Amino acid sequence: MFHSIEKQVSSAFRAHIQIRYGIDLPVTIEQPRQSEFGEMAVPAAFQLAKQLRQAPKKIAAELAEEIGPIPGVASLEVAGNGYINIRLDRGAYGAALLRGETAASADTSGKVIVEHTNINPNKAAHIGHLRNATLGDTFVRMLRAGGQRVEVQNYIDNTGVQVADVVVGFHYLEHKGISEVKALLADPAVRFDYYCWDLYARTSSYYKDHAESLAWRSATLHAIEAGEGDVAELAHLVADAIVKAHLKTMLRLDVEYDVLPRESEILHLKFWAYAFELLKERKAIYLETEGKNLGCWVMPGLSEEGKVIVRSNGTVTYVGKDIAYQLWKFGLLGKDFYYEPMHTYADGRVLWVTTDQPTPNQPTPNQPTPDQPTTAAHEFGHATRVFNVIDARQAYLQEVVVAGLRALGYDEQATQSVHFNYEMVALSPRCCADLGIPIPEEDRKKPYVEVSGRKGQGVKADDLMDSLIAKALEEVTSRHADDPPEKNQKVAEQIAIAALRYFLLKFTRNTVIAFDLQEALSFEGETGPYVQYSAVRARNILRKLAERGEQIPDFATELDAEAMKRQLESEDFWQMLLAASKVDAIVAGAVSSGEPAHVAKYAFQVAQTFSNFYAKYPMITEENREKKVFLLWMTDFFRRQLERTGAILGIQIPEYM
RNA sequence: GCGCCCGUAGCUCAGUUGGAUAGAGCGGCUGACUUCGAAUCAGUAGGUCGGGAGUUCGAAUCUCUCCGGGCGCACCA
Secondary structure: OOOHHHHHHHHHHHHHHHHOOOOOOOOOOOOOHHHHOOOOOHHHHHHHHHOOOOOOHHHHHHHHHHHHOOOOOEEEEEEEOOOEEEEEEEHHHHHHHHHHOOOOOOOOOOOOEEOOOOOOOOOOOOOHHHHHHHHHHHHHHHHHHOOOOEEEEOOOOOHHHHHHHHHHHHHHHOOOOOOHHHHHHHHHOOHHHOOOOOOOHHHHHHHHOOOOHHHHHHHHHHHHHHHHHHHEEEHHHHHHHHHHHHHHHHHHHHOOEEEEEEEHHHOOOOOHHHHHHHHHHHHHHHHHHHOOOOOOEEEEEOHHHHHHHEOOOOEEEEHHHHHHHHHHHHOOOOOOOOOEEEEEOOOOOOOEEEEOOOOOOOOOOOOOOOOOOOOOOOOOOOOOOEEEHHHHHHHOOOOOHHHHHHOOOOHHHHHEEEEEEEOOOEEEEHHHHHHHOOOHHHHHHOOOOOOOOOOOOOOOOHHHHHHHHHHHHHHHHHOOOOOOOHHHHHHHHHHHHHHHHHHOOOOOOOOOOOOOOOHHHHOOOOOHHHHHHHHHHHHHHHHHHOOOOOOOOOOHHHHHHHHHHHHHHHHHHHHHHHHOOOOHHHHHHHHOOOOOOHHHHHHHHHHHHHHHHHHOOOOOOOOOOOHHHHHHHHHHHHHHHHHHHHHHHHOOOOOOO
């Protein structure tokens, strides 16, 4: 609602300025610092002052005088040195919200691909992976809330060094073959992803002590790349099992995907070979004839020596494969994967995985069948914009990929390739102490410490969630001893996930998170559970009313524009309603700035506003009928807005708290 | 050495893309549960926005410089 008026005001000013001064100015709308100044402020006069060489105050006066009526706006006034402050028509605003007007603006500007999670399938997920997935998933929800078509991809590097190292562990260190690993997988007492976590650490440390054993790694990599033999089969077995474990972990957080493109298919379907020809043909890479990169295919430009794309032994680097993959995402490769369904989510959405050959009797994504209803357009790739949610430390490699697109002449796609970067999750020294991770003396005073996955250090995602759920269950049970345990369990899970997601989202992307277990376990203050608690309280009021034998009023018939106007004369009510009605504006802003944290912050603010409202205005005992109905409507409105905003953050509202 | 990021209240962080009197949570201190459930609310203390210079009507935000921290710059990903 707020957002649509904002857009109207902006375009009205833009049009007027165009006619009046012949200047095309994209008019921005700000929020006045003080609420007494009104609901919106237009600083356009300041920008015009430079070009017109006139005092901003004079221009502002002209604009305010001449612009004429704008729907929803009650008055304009010039303030300060040249601000135009805008007051909204409160009655009309409230009445529109009462009617439930929603500006459903479907974005038709093509499809967006968001690639996130991308965990190496060789061990259990850790806290850093959760930041990636939570950021990516929330951004997807934000885009979808704005009407955007989004495809979620989770790239699986099932042929890389990390998988090879675990295979080395099984094969050379533990002398386990396919049947032994299958036995491990079948053993309910073994958590395979945790097992691999430790095995990977053991392999890494073995390499360190026995440098000659690195030959095992390259032998394994070659076997995997060739795709034949027991070692390759073992690698597939491990990677597939770990991918399933990751999907399960992510599902606990309500994170879902549309398709899993796998590196093995990029290799087998010769995506790289095609991209390689393209790069050579368009002179984006050259064969180095001297120096340390002798015999390599190199992309020039980004660093002094250039970036090696193809090694002197003929194998392709990760960046090379990523260029091919990025081309495919934009539909520029002229090749496609084959697909098969891998999993069906609770809402019927199907998760597809790539394969290297057509699977008989399986519906393919491009040919939906009657029993395979089309929920999204069943054609993967062909995006107009691509967001790659990847750790900031890989910025250089992402630049190389984009430079590759540009060198191939795909400037448009290069600009539409966004590295959605974020800083790492480190651990606070206190947290390391809590977890028994040894840290060097000089690190104890640092705000955070980066721990090593190779050493098997870190916080496993599932362990963290388990701790959060245990803590939440304790809290829930202490308040609801009479409720059935399975219900309390469900509530505890919702609270734990909300706490976790909110914790990971409240920091802006370029802030290093110093993870602290005690802080993450907190359910008070600026946390996910606080947001949930507000929504639950709003719902409780309406339920309490029914328990007292009162009907929930039919708001639309009992309140009209006049009643709204009367009630909203109260500055307090007006400010509260205003705060709660800005979801669309906030989400739109957060999408353009690429900051899910802004949505999290807003959710907290709305929750806080409601808590304040709740404490200040008892409503069940309110005697003035109109006011009572209004208060109840406000409560219901808050509830809806909190649920909506929560849903965008992936936070569910529990039945009780 | 080159490149990118960061420095804001005791702690952890926001700061609407250059706007009006710098905000929040935690922690501290005062208060509020017989009331729609206190995972809450009200109040209070706490700032030379790392230092300096510049750009202009206007700077936490842009430029330069210095100080302090982080991360990259592989024929790893």
